[in-house]
Amino acid sequence: MQVSVESTGNIGRKMNISVPVEKIDGEVEKRLKDMRGRVKLDGFRPGKVPLSVVSQQYGDSIYQEVVNEVFQSSFNDAAQSEELRVAGYPTIEDQTIEPGKDLQYTAVFDVYPVFEIANIEELEITKASVEITDADINKMIETLQEQQKEWQDVERAAEKDDLVVVDFDGTIDDESFEGGSAKEFSIEVGAGRMLKEFDDAILGMSAGDDKKVDITFPEDYPSESLKGKTALFDIKVSVVRESTLPTVDEEFIKKFGVDDGSEDAFRTEIKDNMARELEQNIKARLKQSVMDGLHELHDVDLPASLVSEEIKHVRNEMSSNTKGADLSSLPDDLFRDQAARRVKLGLIVGEIITKNDLQKNQQKVNEMLEKMAATYEDPQAFVEYYRTNEQAMQTVEAAVMEEMIVDWVLEKAIVNDEETTFAELMAPPKEQAPAELENKKDADEVESEEKTETV
Numbered sequence: 001m002q003v004s005v006e007s008t009g010n011i012g013r014k015m016n017i018s019v020p021v022e023k024i025d026g027e028v029e030k031r032l033k034d035m036r037g038r039v040k041l042d043g044f045r046p047g048k049v050p051l052s053v054v055s056q057q058y059g060d061s062i063y064q065e066v067v068n069e070v071f072q073s074s075f076n077d078a079a080q081s082e083e084l085r086v087a088g089y090p091t092i093e094d095q096t097i098e099p100g101k102d103l104q105y106t107a108v109f110d111v112y113p114v115f116e117i118a119n120i121e122e123l124e125i126t127k128a129s130v131e132i133t134d135a136d137i138n139k140m141i142e143t144l145q146e147q148q149k150e151w152q153d154v155e156r157a158a159e160k161d162d163l164v165v166v167d168f169d170g171t172i173d174d175e176s177f178e179g180g181s182a183k184e185f186s187i188e189v190g191a192g193r194m195l196k197e198f199d200d201a202i203l204g205m206s207a208g209d210d211k212k213v214d215i216t217f218p219e220d221y222p223s224e225s226l227k228g229k230t231a232l233f234d235i236k237v238s239v240v241r242e243s244t245l246p247t248v249d250e251e252f253i254k255k256f257g258v259d260d261g262s263e264d265a266f267r268t269e270i271k272d273n274m275a276r277e278l279e280q281n282i283k284a285r286l287k288q289s290v291m292d293g294l295h296e297l298h299d300v301d302l303p304a305s306l307v308s309e310e311i312k313h314v315r316n317e318m319s320s321n322t323k324g325a326d327l328s329s330l331p332d333d334l335f336r337d338q339a340a341r342r343v344k345l346g347l348i349v350g351e352i353i354t355k356n357d358l359q360k361n362q363q364k365v366n367e368m369l370e371k372m373a374a375t376y377e378d379p380q381a382f383v384e385y386y387r388t389n390e391q392a393m394q395t396v397e398a399a400v401m402e403e404m405i406v407d408w409v410l411e412k413a414i415v416n417d418e419e420t421t422f423a424e425l426m427a428p429p430k431e432q433a434p435a436e437l438e439n440k441k442d443a444d445e446v447e448s449e450e451k452t453e454t455v
Helices: 021-037 050-080 134-147 196-202 250-254 263-297 305-321 331-355 362-373 380-389 389-413 422-426 435-448
Strands: 002-007 012-019 086-096 103-111 126-128 148-152 162-171 175-188 210-216 230-244 416-418
Touching: 012 021, 012 050, 021 050, 050 086, 050 103, 086 305, 103 305, 126 263, 134 263, 134 422, 175 196, 175 230, 196 210, 196 230, 250 263, 263 331, 263 389, 263 422, 305 331, 331 389, 362 380, 362 389, 380 389
Parallel strands: 126 416
Antiparallel strands: 002 012, 012 103, 086 103, 148 230, 162 175, 162 230, 210 230
């Protein structure tokens, strides 16, 4: 086999490969002879079919089978002999595939980049410092009360935060439209689930009231057919309900698994749960800060094939996050930045693991598994499930390795503590998603809410 390699850039390679015809013909002949003893053809006894007849019947398919295998094996052998770390799959060009001739082709591909780990001592990391206060615990108890609130019918006009049951029919130019009508639909006034004009129209209405109101859909409304249009809604109120928060008494407390029903034990349980959530959040943000820092510190050439593969993964994840929306028509460039970031971080982390000989720490894996299991009703069953499920265990092992990477960076980087509050730290981060995806997500949410989110 003849091999020549040409560099087409820092990580780009073009490899010309020529496989002697004797190797291919010899393998084809061997397989035809093996078939001769097994093939059954009319007019011939088993095992007595002439080789020429077997070749005439099966020669083309056997030749193609051998060529396909030789493509793979010759490329792998050539890459190994040239000590090339191939990234992804090659593109095959200039093929010569013809019986009786050498197999010749050109493989175009990227190799894994060679780079040095940057000076981590230059990296500054911010670590949140939080103390859970009595006020934080009080706020959490209020949230639990809000989740357990009860509704009672009232004979008065609807106010903000009331629950109002309505029938409504909407028309545009005297024509009904999809999602514009509903019966016995419950609306929590001011909760932001409906258009503000619709909420405002319900305020002040009492059970039995009927009102017609014009409502204009905003120009940025997700549904293209409704953007900027004005609909006439006929709204009829059947029930107005106000909420009552439960008293924090023994009965209320026992609902949350505090058997003795005491307020002290309840507050202790809440604080412990908040502390666990806080620890997870601090770790997640610390990891994000470390990964952001590693990304910024390094300049790495990215193999195009790896980025292309990661784009598929990002697209599939976003599709799952948008309730299975079909994102196949969206351009790859929409997902490229995120995919490139993942590939780059994967290369950097892989280099850190290799250069520093970081090995799987079974003790840390066991500790993480036990900590995860502690939040479940049957911790032992949880542990047994993971230990007997290879794929599940791999996720734990990967998480432990990520923690080891973060610890390795934190030992070398400059770590600055930043005091903040529990509420600020636990607030969900505001992520900027591509406009196309935001609109698609909104549209799916509209459709899923029994077609009533239209208003």
